[in-house]
Amino acid sequence: MAHIGGVGPLSSRRGQQQETSVVESHFQGLLGDVMVDDDRYRALCGAFGYLQQQEWPDLSSACYAGFGAPVPGVAQETSNGGNSFSCSGSASSGGGDSRKRKPDSHADAKKTLSQGDCKRTRGKQQQLCDPDQNAGKGKPEKPRPCTRKKPEVATAGERTDYIHVRARRGQATDSHSLAERVRRERISERMRYLQELVPGCDKVAGKAGMLDEIINYVQSLQKQVEFLSMKIAASNPVVNFNIVDDLFGGRRPNPAMALPLHGQLDQSCLQISAMQQMQHPQAAAFGLEMLVGNQCPPAQSAAATPASVSAGASVESCLDVNGAAAWGIGSQNLFAGFDAQFQSVQSDCLLDSLKMEM
């Protein structure tokens, strides 16, 4: 009972001791019951833990009484006392840890209450019991809270003070940990939601990977929007512009393609593919993917295709629009040579024009 000295400041509260002792007895009764059923115990704790924390022992005791919890045999409780002692040590430091486990956080309230008791009981038999019980239980954390409350019976009077103090402290950590838990839940909920929004995000494991994916996706979307609006703003009847625009419009519904490609790369690739398709309309059937590489053979065989004549008009129009000298070279090559080097020259031209457009 040396601990009482430490409790000195609380002595003003002793008036409530009797009430609390009643509560404790109910508690213990509960514990005795619940020892068998952890879940049930936790539910009770969740329901009534706060009452006690709020220092309404009367209410909580009433609740417990209403619950019909039998007043426990002291023998059982003392045997469990060992646990409670060890638990109390972890309970104070464990407040932060309890975030992830709801039941635990609720149980904290109870733990704190019983902590004072545990210390008192330590001296008696509990220290002996502790190691055994801890070792025996698969999940040490959960069972502990239950056992802690049992030792209270022995020194009910003094405990009340402790209970209040501990409860207060516990209250702080408890609300803290509860809030933290809620926060974490909300975060993971949002992450799940984002996972649905962002394509390919569900394949990535881990928070960091998901965040990476989300960042990439947002960036690509931003670029897409920027580019689209720029194109629309500058949109004019010239065919070539519309081709590029439509390429992007057509690209959008294909997220697999939209994700890996970004900005300039996208644009140049798509423009190239547009050019290739101009002189080789049949190639369009192969789809954008084939053309993106710019190494596709169709351009080499383009010389033979009659389509080049019809493509000439649009190429010239784009030359006018861009006003780039480079385009002149490009189109000259286009019409004069159609040699194998055409592709590289063309891509250069396209990059130049792209820069101008940007």
Added chain:
Amino acid sequence: MSSRRSSRGAISEEEINELISKLQSLLPNARRRGSGQASTTKLLKETCSYIKSLHREVDDLSDRLSDLMSTMDHNSAGAEIIRSILRS
């Protein structure tokens, strides 16, 4: 506690925080607010709505583009090409 967490997962807390702040810099709201680091919960919420608004914007823009295209001369070579591209 943090040490325990970091030892548990391969990703360190700092890494996550870095990513979070990077994500925050992408959001227009975050830039406007400029008040340090908002809560992760809020940030993720904003990201959700921002992505949705971006989706809407892209849809809207592509709608306008398709409108533009529909006003084009259907017989022109360009329209032909566009059609073939869209088909693919």
